[in-house]
Amino acid sequence: MKITALNGFKDIVPGEVELWQRVETAARTIFSRFSFSEIRMPILEKTELFSRSIGESTDIVEKEMYTFVDKQITMRPEATASLLRAYIQHGLHVQKPIQRLFTIGPMFRHERPQKGRLRQFHQMDVEVIGAQNPRVDAELMAMGALLLEELGLTVSLELNSLGCPACRPDFRQALLAFLEDRHEALCDDCKRRCTSNPLRVLDCKNPSCRTLVEEAPSIQEHLCQGCSDHFGVVQEGLQQLGVPYSLNKFMVRGLDYYTRTTFEFITGDLGAQAAVGAGGRYDGLIEQLGGPKVPGIGFALGMERLVLLLQQQEGEEVAEGESDLFVAGLGEVATNFVFPLVHALRRKGLQVATDYEGRSLKSQMKQANKAGAKWVLIIGDTELEEGQAVLRDMQSQEQEKIRIGTGVDALLSLLLQAFEKKKISLEQ
RNA sequence: GUGGGUGUAGCUCAGCUGGUGGUAGCACCUGGUUGUGGCCCAGGAGGUCGUGGGUUCAAGUCCCAUCACUCACCCCA
Numbered sequence: 032m033k034i035t036a037l038n039g040f041k042d043i044v045p046g047e048v049e050l051w052q053r054v055e056t057a058a059r060t061i062f063s064r065f066s067f068s069e070i071r072m073p074i075l076e077k078t079e080l081f082s083r084s085i086g087e088s089t090d091i092v093e094k095e096m097y098t099f100v101d102k103q104i105t106m107r108p109e110a111t112a113s114l115l116r117a118y119i120q121h122g123l124h125v126q127k128p129i130q131r132l133f134t135i136g137p138m139f140r141h142e143r144p145q146k147g148r149l150r151q152f153h154q155m156d157v158e159v160i161g162a163q164n165p166r167v168d169a170e171l172m173a174m175g176a177l178l179l180e181e182l183g184l185t186v187s188l189e190l191n192s193l194g195c196p197a198c199r200p201d202f203r204q205a206l207l208a209f210l211e212d213r214h215e216a217l218c219d220d221c222k223r224r225c226t227s228n229p230l231r232v233l234d235c236k237n238p239s240c241r242t243l244v245e246e247a248p249s250i251q252e253h254l255c256q257g258c259s260d261h262f263g264v265v266q267e268g269l270q271q272l273g274v275p276y277s278l279n280k281f282m283v284r285g286l287d288y289y290t291r292t293t294f295e296f297i298t299g300d301l302g303a304q305a306a307v308g309a310g311g312r313y314d315g316l317i318e319q320l321g322g323p324k325v326p327g328i329g330f331a332l333g334m335e336r337l338v339l340l341l342q343q344q345e346g347e348e349v350a351e352g353e354s355d356l357f358v359a360g361l362g363e364v365a366t367n368f369v370f371p372l373v374h375a376l377r378r379k380g381l382q383v384a385t386d387y388e389g390r391s392l393k394s395q396m397k398q399a400n401k402a403g404a405k406w407v408l409i410i411g412d413t414e415l416e417e418g419q420a421v422l423r424d425m426q427s428q429e430q431e432k433i434r435i436g437t438g439v440d441a442l443l444s445l446l447l448q449a450f451e452k453k454k455i456s457l458e459q
Numbered sequence: 460g461u462g463g464g465u466g467u468a469g470c471u472c473a474g475c476u477g478g479u480g481g482u483a484g485c486a487c488c489u490g491g492u493u494g495u496g497g498c499c500c501a502g503g504a505g506g507u508c509g510u511g512g513g514u515u516c517a518a519g520u521c522c523c524a525u526c527a528c529u530c531a532c533c534c535c536a
């Protein structure tokens with residue numbers, strides 16, 4: 032084959048797409064239970080939106096964005112910035128003091144693809160804008176946990192606080208001092224991180240860095256009073272809601288805008304990609320983007336990762352296709368009769384499949400079986416002469432004759448009557 | 460951007476130290492039933508062995524390059 036999809040871009044084909052629908056349906060159900068409204072934004076935004084929100088010096092902005100350089104526009108690498116832009120642009124804070132919004136869609140990052148990480152990937156993104164109360168943080172995590180639970184996935188929740196502009200600089204200084212003393216013991220990546228983003232040293236995967244960092248100052252002990260109180264209530268809230276979590280003082284977020292609460296839903300079953308969802312609070316961001324001075328918190332779930340987990344958990348079995356009825360026509364005359372009949376049945380709301388290639392009855396029965404048809408209606412020249420079509424129940428293998436009468440309409444009403452009698456099995 | 464692994468039928472894969480591409484499984488089509496599915500049996504169709512060079516009498520197999528896929532690093536959902 033000559034033309035294939037781009038590296039890191041994937042088709043979601045029948046057999047797999049059912050799982051995606053399941054994830055999405057479950058999410059919409061839960062989100063609406065928690066009073067979230069959907070919002071949909073464009074995929075292209077001005078480049079500046081992302082460089083200002085995500086952070087000029089992050090990897091995402093520095094080298095991973097799909098940008099049309101000549102036009103200064105970028106395909107969104109994450110949803111929060113776009114969502115906040117829309118929030119500000121439409122003055123949504125005026126309509127409601129607290130906005131609860133979610134969005135589902137594709138994001139784009141030019142990274143090297145690997146398991147659970149693509150260049151076009153999909154996220155379900157949830158944001159609460161305007162709420163400062165730590166209970167909201169706890170509730171948001173509880174909602175994420177509930178969704179994952181409903182999907183049948185077992186993941187753990189890790190929690191940290193990154194402080195705020197008042198207390199983080201102090202911690203940063205303390206950490207830097209600690210790292211400088213041990214600079215030679217750090218891996219090459221961490222030596223680089225000391226200047227680029229010291230907090231990142233905390234979650235280095237290198238074993239020697241990990242042990243070294245055990246002794247490092249803890250952010251949780253450097254929080255200012257406000258942040259410390261907030262963090263405390265978040266944890267109380269989680270306990271009240273019965274959401275299990277563990278504190279992880281090494282957890283750091285990649286995006287610049289996070290403040291206070293940060294969290295990740297973690298799994299050990301996805302190779303290097305441990306996080307199936309993550310998020311946190313971003314209290315200064317909306318103002319920084321030119322909006323009102325309101326706080327915000329949100330998180331994103333990686334849909335590819337959720338689908339991968341579901342596939343691993345229950346196999347990649349293809350969901351059987353389903354239709355109510357397969358109509359088998361035999362011969363030229365019957366086929367001409369069947370063609371409009373099928374359409375009439377579909378207009379009545381039935382799922383109907385049929386054959387278009389004039390194949391043998393055996394072949395059509397096979398198709399019907401594969402399509403998961405509950406009934407097959409057989410109409411050949413014999414049936415047309417007799418004025419009776421054969422209706423076969425695929426499960427019980429029973430067949431009955433149905434009067435065709437004078438035409439499509441007559442047969443249609445008889446068929447619907449026949450289905451009516453079996454309504455119970457239709458609904459199953 | 461950096462490293463490792465893998466490219467043979469639609470899919471999953473055999474193919475030994477070079478000697479004519481597999482009776483492989485799944486899927487597909489036809490037949491076994493002159494008009495009846497799942498199971499079974501028989502047959503059929505389906506390939507530029509990723510691509511381009513090189514070595515050789517001879518390359519799916521060895522060498523080089525290239526592309527693609529994949530896992531990991533970096534980073535992240």
